[in-house]
Amino acid sequence: MKSxxxxxxxxxxxxxxxxxxxxxxxHIFVSIPADPPPESGFPVIYLLDGNSVFATMTEAIRIQSRGPERTGVYPAIVVGIGYPTDGPYHPARFFDYTYEVPVSELPGNPKGADWPQMGGAEQFLTFLEEELKPSIEKDFPVDRTQQAIFGHSLGGLFVLxxxxxxxxxFQRYIAGSPSIHWNxxxxxxxxxxxxxxxxxELDVHALLTIGELENDGRFLVKEKALAMIERLSxxxxGQIKASFKEFADENHSSVLxxxxxxGLKFATKKTAR
Structure with a gap:
């Protein structure tokens, strides 16, 4: 850039x-609605891989929540959880989003390299529950009865x-293209x-999704997701209400x-038990 x-x-x-x-x-990113908060506070969406999709989700909700009766998307706080990097992803996600598994049971790395360190899902969940959520609830008007967690790929695995x-x-779980095959x-x-x-009293809603072009038969993504939904339901x-969505003509990246x-409709709508 010259100028x-x-x-x-x-x-x-x-x-x-x-x-x-x-x-x-x-690196924690937070966006808040321009609207005055309702008495109960705003719904909140905790977004994994915040470096890659925080801006996209923030702009999507900013545009669509202007007419919620028409779009089905209501104002909400977005909390992106990322890392101190300028890239869309950081290797630390492999540790945070996975549980301990023997290396021999892992799928092969398509890049041919060794996998990064793994097995920190419980530690990361403790961070969310004991550090991040209390911090957000102290600083912003959050509706604690309408909290969602959103993840894609390994992030989707962590959501599960x-x-x-x-x-x-959480009350809403959004697992996009979850890596169920991981272990x-x-x-x-x-x-x-x-x-x-x-x-x-538990009242939980879970959404599992994939892109149509992801279901290439290697990992049986669609079959495993549908089977899990049937078991959960x-x-x-009926405390867990699970649903499935397949996006036509989308692959693992383009589906986001x-x-x-x-996910915004799913996370922000009011539902009766």
Whole structure:
């Protein structure tokens, strides 16, 4: 850039800070609606891989929430959880979004390299529950009865991990293209323990999605997602309401804008039990 006339672009009503937990740094991005908050506070969406999609989700909700009766998207706070990097992704996500599995049971790395360090999902979830959420609730008008977590790919796997291990943590779970194949046996073991965590008052909504072009037969993404939805829906007394969405003509990367649009409707709508 040769001219000095240009200034950095700033997303309106958005803020950021660095938080550190267990010697790991997180870049936290927050956007808030322009509307006055309702008495109960705004719905809040905790967005994984914040470096890659925070701006996209923030602009999508800013535009669509202007006419919620028409779009189905209501004003909400977006909390992007990212890392101190200028890139869209950081290798630290492999640790934060995965549970411990033997290297021999991992799928092959398509890049031919060794996988980064893994197995920190429980530690990362503790950071969300004990550090990040209390900080956000102290600083912004949050409706604690309408909290969503949104993740894609390994982020989608982490969303399922939270749903299966601490279903009370959020009320809306959005798992886009979840890497169920990463270590399905561990996920199934967690799922088998879920019925014991379903209290009478629990009211959870889960959305699993994929892009049509992702279902190439290697990992049986669609089949495994549909099977999980059927099992979740049959548990307890209907405390978990699970649904599935497939986006036509979208691949693992291109599906993100469509997933965000669908996820915003899912996360911000008011639903009766």
């Amino acid at each position: 000095t006339d240009y200034q950095p672009v700033v997303i309106p009503r958005s803020f950021s800070k660095i938080m550190t937990y267990q010697e790991r740094d997180y 991990h939270v749903l299966l291990s601490r279903p009370h943590a 399905e046996n561990v996920l199934l073991a967690k799922e088998s323990q879920l019925p014991g965590l379903l209290t009478e 049959s548990m307890g007394k 804008p469509a997933l965000i649009n669908q």
